[in-house]
Amino acid sequence: MTAQRTTTPVTGIVGLGSMGEALLHLLHRAGHTVVAVDSDLDVLARAAARLKAVLAAEDGPPRPDVTFTADHTALPTAGLVIEAVPDDPAVKGDVLGRIVAVCPPGTPVVTTTATLSVTRLAVATGRPDDVAGIRLFTPPAAGGPAEPVRTPLTSPDTAAAVDALLASAGLDPVAVGARPAADATALVLGFLNRAVVLLDEGYATQHDIDTAMRLGCGLPAGPLETLDRIGLRTAHTALTELWRRTGDSAFEPAPLLSRMVAAGRLGRTNGDGFYAYDETGAAVTDRPADGPGDTDAVAVRRVGVLGSGAMARGIAEVTARAGYPTVLVARTAEKADRALEAVDESLTRGVRRGRVTVQAKASARELLTGAHDMVALADCDLVIEAVAEDVDVKRAMFTALGEICAPGAVLATTTSSLSVAACAEASGRPADVVGIHFFNPAPVMKLVELAHTGTVGQKVLATARAFCATLGKTTVACPDRTGFIVNSLLFPYLGDALALLERHDVDIEETDHAIRSGFGYPMGPFALLDTIGLDVSLAIQNRLYACFGTPEYEPAAALEELVAAGLLGRKNGRGLRTSGRR
Structure with a gap:
């Protein structure tokens, strides 16, 4: 009986920012030979140095090769190529065009877009049957969520290749949907942006802001930690696009965020953001053990x-x-x-x-x-x-x-x-x-x-x-200031969620599911409002608005109407996700 030979999968990754580098480490750990492409030579050098440092720290068995290159013509050897550049339609369109120009027909091409239409991106390549997507809400980690996205034109072979990719990388496939995912992403980006504003005001340190939101709301990571992981340029691009599309000032990138991006401080991507990072990409803990006095x-x-x-x-x-x-x-x-x-x-x-x-x-x-x-x-x-x-x-x-x-x-x-x-x-x-x-x-x-x-x-x-x-x-x-850290960041986020109810296509359950599954929050905004109590939430928002008088603190009309109608949440069994909705 002849032993079956196993082949090492060869996977291409174009774009070594926060998403691409995280995928590189996951797939390399899973035994893939990786062709890593980026047009920025400094990014290539940094990614290569980090991988070397990680491998040295782990001191594990030998792994397959990784080729770091700025040349897209190295991609035809890959059995699947992942595009992981920022969510800018023009940039993604250009990169996807370069990939299909050098890779033979039938090569699955996967875009990591979180907010753009995979169908439109696929059609623009001229090979829509080869293109699918994976929706990543934050840089992936083993066991983390990823949503496979198939278009009406995606071939069965390409869809199967995406499923196999997620399984190999150890990612957990989730079903969220385009609209809930977009709403969840917008809610979280607005929240993250406000955290930068709070830091820029000098109200609290980055450590205290992140600690407050992690422990006060049970978040898997603080907002500034999350921005560093996403990549400040990636977040800035996404916020700018949301601001352009909606005109909502909540998405206007915080001045500090813009200044950091302009200065080349991009977060974990290049080791310098709201926190510092060592040669392996791990955060450097520099919080003092005790406060002054x-x-x-x-x-x-x-x-x-x-x-x-x-x-x-x-x-x-x-x-x-x-x-x-x-x-x-x-x-x-x-x-x-x-x-x-x-x-x-x-x-x-x-x-x-x-x-x-x-x-x-x-x-x-x-x-x-x-x-x-x-x-x-x-x-x-x-x-x-x-x-x-x-x-x-x-x-x-x-x-x-x-x-x-x-x-x-x-x-x-x-x-x-x-x-x-x-x-x-x-x-x-x-x-x-x-x-x-x-x-x-x-x-x-x-x-x-x-x-x-x-x-x-x-x-x-x-x-x-x-x-x-x-x-x-x-x-x-x-x-001393109304709302302190947690309430001053939490309630504008909850208010933004309530504003979604003005649209006819919003499903409360789906939005909460997207926040939980995509971002790992313990509960979605609507379930949280029910837990806090809609009347309590209204009282807090009224105090915040009376103090600051700015639009993000103004109570949503829907909240006032719900409370007036006696819908108070979990406390009386009538709220947003109560009264038989569970």
Whole structure:
């Protein structure tokens, strides 16, 4: 019996930007001989050097050859060619034309376009039966999503070749569709663009912006990390095309993004973007371990929590579990008792799910007490206010705290959309007041936004930061401003999604699926709105709009109408994806 010989597939890749280089590494790891083509000699040299560094670091078995060249005439040896240049119609048309001019008929040609019509690109080559697409939302990684795109003219052989390519590269085929994919891409690009604006304003560092959105929204990567991975020129091109086509100023590339592209800072593509990258293309971690002034932190021995709602109960549970004697102060003794019962139930659920030990539950309950008189807060080193999001109510609470609490006690508000400075002023001791915005549910979410006013003392800020670290939380720093980091970026994105409802061809389920499947977000915008609560979302957007007055914060008419009609989301079973839609 004669042994069957296996042949090494030969694959061409034209364009070694973020998408092309990622495909190069995937296919080379899968055993493909690769012909890598790019017109930029510096790009070729960089891609070759990176591949060499990666192979040296892995120290694995020998792999097939990779030919790096600027000459398209090297492509005819390939059994399949991938075009991976930026989503510019003219550029893609030119490159696809060059490929079909040198490759024999019957060679599958694959375009990586995310937003352009594969059918039009295919027809323009004159060989539409040989052309198909793979839709990549971000640079591919093993196990990541990729959508095979067949046109009405794609031949069965070409379609089969695309399926085999994805399987060989270890990519997960997903079905999204052109319209949902375009909508999802536009929503995400607008969000990423706003993150660059926030950075350019100097409001927060790139590390804090990315950390806030990863931990606060469960994203697989922060917006600036994502832009670096996509490639800043690629993102700039896509934004420019969306801006040209729609006239929507949300897609006008942020000035900082334009400046970076003009200066040749293109992200991971060339090792210099919002972050720096080593010779293998891995991000260089340069975040300082501690913020300024942490050595001034004062030990916290006893904690007070003012309020009895879900956030107050969650915070009290977190502080007690961290070993702090904690007093929860409610308006009445009955409310305080009910709050403690709710904490006990939460701890019991934690035990049942294996997140909390029986001993830890018992210890936390022993440390947690309730009260209905604010005098109980007098001996607390740190007091966290978690009452209703009403500025008059909060100011009244801080006026009382300023009189009751011991000198030097840290006074914190959990607000995310009201003024920390207003609370500080009402306290009569503004140097002691800081914003500590926990995310709901507090026992689960790791992020805390630490908001500082111009009057807060550095010792207070350092104490608050060190205290949050003992709770197992990650803090991001930002000046006192409505929305802080997360809400100021999240709600324009949600507003953009709601604006899609003005179109007749939008399917809520398909859009959410595209965001989840394509970009790896834990849920789509419509499901997220239902989870937050449409009424809560409207209130936050109204506060953002009142503060900034710019179009991206203006509540969508659809949101106001939904709330007026009593559609509030998950809380009452009637919303965008509730009432039998699931």
